[in-house]
């Protein structure tokens with residue numbers, strides 16, 4: 022654990038994202054990257070949007086960027102997604118948090134072997150897992166996407182690779198020209214997207230447990246909490262959409278189609294693909310979506326938001342308070358008090374950020390409340406769903422959104438730690454931790 | 459400190475409020491209470507609104523209720539306001555929290571004398587202070603209210619007493635027929651209302667220190683935090699309103715009038731009186747008001763919301779995290795970790811309540827987002843400002859609002875504690891506490 026003295030993870034995270042973002046911006050401004058003119062702000066916004074895996078756009082991805090420009094976006098998305106998984110996994114380990122039972126044993130028993138060699142092994146394993154999942158996703162898309170080969174093998178292959186990378190990394194950028202609205206009547210294809218988005222939203226720790234170690238029965242506390250909270254959110258979102266839109270937006274689909282589309286709305290909260298324009302949703306569902314986006318994905322994953330485990334910990338903590346207990350207990354294990362404090366802190370800081378950003382944009386852009394709130398949460402939670410106002414914003418508003426995407430990407434706690442001088446942290450090993458934020 | 463074994467404060471609070479609320483409902487349903495017909499729900503809603511010092515209405519107070527009905531409301535408001543001050547002050551003491559330096563000395567040095575006799579002395583002191591402030595307020599109103607004596611001495615006296623009690627107890631019910639809109643051009647009168655509302659929002663502990671003990675220079679940590687946060691909120695609200703409405707709603711007033719009216723909007727966030735209809739405000743100010751109402755008044759006061767000290771503690775805690783410090787420090791004193799945890803918990807629980815109530819009402823009443831959010835926060839923070847939808851709500855929506863008013867009155871933490879079986883609390887005396895919630 023000598024890492025802790027050599028670099029400050031939050032700083033590395035911020036500076037490397039900033040540098041890659043700037044490089045991406047410059048590449049996107051090259052003459053061959055776009056079919057028309059690209060301003061610096063447009064290039065910067067798009068590069069940040071791809072790198073932070075948000076997927077908000079100010080120019081249409083499919084028509085504005087050339088194959089070269091789209092390749093730059095593809096690489097930025099992959100760096101953003103991978104970087105995130107790699108960085109956050111290492112980051113949490115470097116802070117001395119045991120992120121699963123298996124790792125705990127490793128760290129406690131043989132602390133000195135968790136060195137650069139261990140990290141390289143971890144990085145290699147994350148990259149391999151990512152490429153396998155993306156590859157399988159692209160392959161399935163190649164079979165299921167209609168009219169894929171019309172423009173030839175090369176473009177077809179690029180298309181499925183772009184879409185698969187965008188889905189697994191929860192970006193939501195698309196080269197279809199209108200998100201997944203054209204695939205509404207292809208439920209099997211939508212299921213491929215959903216599985217990719219879902220896997221991407223779980224985080225590497227969980228993926229390793231279920232896909233590599235296959236510990237279905239003896240999952241860690243962390244993984245079980247991730248599955249419970251994610252499951253609850255998807256269940257509530259699906260049921261809510263199914264019943265409120267049954268006679269409206271779902272009317273033209275058959276029952277399996279209705280179910281898949283309802284499920285899709287709940288799953289896409291971390292990715293930002295759409296099968297219907299956001300503005301067509303009912304106001305209650307838009308508000309529910311704001312809440313679901315705010316919660317977001319799981320720690321160490323490619324998605325944003327305050328994270329599923331944060332919400333799970335908060336609910337358990339409220340339950341503990343109600344029972345008059347000091348300890349927050351889950352499946353006969355105690356969640357470390359530091360994790361509980363962090364959960365509440367992350368939620369409140371995120372709420373403050375959302376509130377003040379919304380107020381600021383409302384005042385300056387003179388736009389109504391709900392679309393601004395939606396766009397702010399979508400940016401901070403790196404979702405990328407839009408009620409359509411992002412393109413209308415002044416440079417100030419767009420810059421504020423890019424800042425929110427950055428904060429959402431590195432996490433609010435990293436931001437707070439980065440902004441100020443920090444004392445040396447002490448490592449602790451005695452209690453079971455839940456990742457927060 | 460034997461109180462703790464004899465009753466559970468949260469239970470006493472809830473049952474006594476419930477009983478008084480029901481008695482008030484029955485009195486309001488008597489034939490002589492109203493000029494027309496009154497349904498049970500209308501009487502219940504109005505009684506709860508007066509008792510919880512919220513001030514939301516489903517029937518017009520001035521025209522619907524007779525002098526007898528208004529007297530019932532007057533008594534309910536006074537019980538609600540006093541009861542709250544008395545109960546919460548005792549409640550916090552019974553929990554072993556030292557609420558100011560003077561009290562700390564008392565409790566620590568002579569623990570056994572804090573008995574029923576001590577409590578009776580405290581209650582007496584709170585009642586006397588309340589009656590003096592309300593009396594002075596009514597007297598000043600008698601001189602400053604235009605056309606007061608038109609209907610005779612009796613009605614005039616009742617009028618100023620009702621208004622003064624409503625203002626000091628932060629209720630916001632009025633017998634003018636249209637809140638304070640008719641007094642827009644009487645800045646001196648508005649200042650009387652503002653001072654009453656302001657004093658009522660500080661809480662008994664602070665009032666005692668500044669009015670009885672006159673410890674202006676050596677105020678407790680608690681009182682100083684109350685003044686700082688309250689001051690900041692009023693400052694921000696006033697400035698925001700002044701500049702955004704300078705050319706609009708403030709256009710017809712002279713400069714002192716403009717300043718008083720701007721100040722009034724920021725102060726009334728705990729009381730709910732208005733000088734302009736809420737619907738005329740700009741959307742950004744409505745959203746700022748939602749935030750200000752959510753924060754609300756100070757602990758142990760007649761006002762609701764998550765409380766000024768909660769927000770102060772949260773800001774200090776975030777600052778401490780940013781500095782990498784474990785201790786939350788304010789003016790060279792440490793805020794107890796339990797207070798910090800409570801602050802974050804209260805804020806998050808209140809946010810959850812607001813979110814789910816808003817979603818529920820939107821779904822069932824098919825009303826747009828912002829007015830519902832406004833009304834929900836107004837009810838939970840017992841403010842009573844309205845965008846006009848309360849009267850339109852179905853019985854379900856109105857009952858939900860009365861529940862929110864009740865929760866807002868007893869506090870979210872009391873609710874959580876009440877709803878479940880609680881283990882015995884241990885008393886602590888070693889750290890400096892800040893009241894939360």
Ligand SMILES: [K+]
Nearest residue numbers: 075192292404
């Ligand atoms: K996204």
Ligand SMILES: [K+]
Nearest residue numbers: 512629729841
């Ligand atoms: K009120």
